[in-house]
Amino acid sequence: MTGPRTIVDKIWDDHVVAEDAGAPAVLAIDLHLVHEVTSPQAFSGLRERGLTVRHPERTVATADHSIPTHPRSLPILDAMAAAQVEQLTANCRDFGIPLHGLGDPGQGIVHVIGPQLGLTQPGMTIVCGDSHTSTHGAFGALAFGIGTSEVEMVLATQCLLQRRPKTFEVRVDGQLASGVSAKDIILALIARIGVGGGTGHVFEYAGPAIRALTMDQRMTICNMSIEGGARAGLIAPDDTTFEYLAGRSHAPRGEAWDTAVAAWRALPSDEGAAFDRSIEIDASALEPMVTYGTNPGMGIPITSTVPDPEAQADAGQRRALEHALEYMDLRPGQPILGQKVDVVFVGSCTNGRISDLRLAAGALKGRRVAEGVRMLVVPGSDEVKREAESEGLDEVFRAAGAEWREAGCSMCIAMNGDQLAPGQYAVSTSNRNFEGRQGKGGRTFLASPLTAVASAVAGAVADPRRLPGIEDVAAVGGR
């Protein structure tokens, strides 16, 4: 390919092993992340065919989805979950794959540990049997979720068959107001384009508001690319990226570091590179966002009211909205502020990193979780947990009446017993508000960690900008 190229083009061109006429490209994969839920059938497939793992040293595994978040000294009570974790351990042992299992200091949500260990690096192709693999795009990597058949292919060949994706530039100008965060940018984007808006594309997030974000915040944005229909979303690497990576255990060192940084600096999209689609968002105009419905595209600024199905021109959308409001038991035109809340969940691969917990603790300090509200704080990894505890954040959460738990996916996917009861409302910092996502019959409002804390304190959906002292919290929390 000649002429100006996007970062996606550059990474793509660097990884094409072969391309037969009429067939998808054979694309080399640099890093393969594995977890207990989407891998067992892939390993069984390898055994049936008598295959080995081609590059166990480019593969890394952890247990995160189905594991309990109660103290690690207690057994896994769910027999099926226990069997899944045991099978992961056996598979990693048999095939020589490094495993950060339960009790290992490197354990955590797969999309939290990759960056934390310095495994996630710019210019890489990264895959995992999990749709939120898009998270790693924050480092300028082409990272996307795959199915279990593809997990098997990558294990066996370290390659995948892929068609070149289209590109979609998301330019975010301006500056976020105090109390408004990265989560609100991505919820606003998805509300605008809809959950299918990015289908067939890779988002590239650009513009001054993106450049101003920390790596943790960039990960929050890239994480939810899939909720806008894009398999991947990425941000060109810059000094913020390199500062984050420097010194991490699997990052290059010494001369290799300098060589790597020089190569990474050549990755950003060239001036004049063409995108298949583009959209602009003004960060200065954003309010905290909250979802009211049953997919992440059903989001509104927090001071708005629940939309009216009657006002929808398209019959399909009207039907979808009616169905969502019935499930959520909300009325058209009602304000979302003040809607009662039973549970508040802070955690997940979207908002379970240390800076998220610092923001949440900063906002919660000296306050109490409202009577009758259950608040769970679940660190994204064991390292995040240790770091939070060394800063005394766990004490802030406990003193406010919140639960401080072990690392895992927890109530984001509700496979492990951390779940809503039918009819309960939750404000959740996770990524999906699908029907039953957080427990059968449970109702989810997606929001930022600050909105989650404000809502926990009020016992109802609340605007974090009205919390006294929020400016100071927002200013220090992001670091």
Place this chain on the structure above:
Amino acid sequence: MPAPYSTFTSAVIPLPRENVDTDQIVPARYLKVTDKAGLAEALFRDWRFDENGCFVEPLFVLDRPGMSGRAVLLAGDNFGGGSSREHAPWALAAWGIRAIVSTSFADIFRNNALKNGVLPITVEPERHRQLFELVAADPGVELTVDLESQVVHLPGDEDLPFDVDPFAKLMLLRGTDELGYLLDRRPEIDAWEAMHPARVDTRPSSGGS
């Protein structure tokens, strides 16, 4: 590995819901399996049964009289969003679904479905609406899905052509899978790797590279 995809004729299961996500197709609590057995039971579980495990009233479309054995699902816009779980097409295939018709499909779901003998058929919004009308007017109407010719035959000799990735089509018609194709590419992969050193080492002792 699925059997070769052959032409078939079936009545239609209408599911006029937009943005059906993979959490609805297979709720997460059914993802604790370590094989693919028994997933037909998990299909649309929470839309079929209430909190006490009883069939919902009115019955979900799959459980209505005459629906058993139908192999074509006619769904609303943007089918299969959300999670990458291949359990979704495994469950659909286990139920007997061989083709899904919608105006669009989520990328990961489409890829997963094609690997499991479930053909995603994308049609224009106007034709999509007409299909729902056709099925509403004649709930027993039968369609013939002909992948080889990339056509859905409707009653009255009407044909509905559709696009499909030529490589995926070949794989489906042969009943082979992509892993076989990739394994045949090993000499090229070896050559490429010889020129491109690993970017990272995941072993704990490795430190930096």
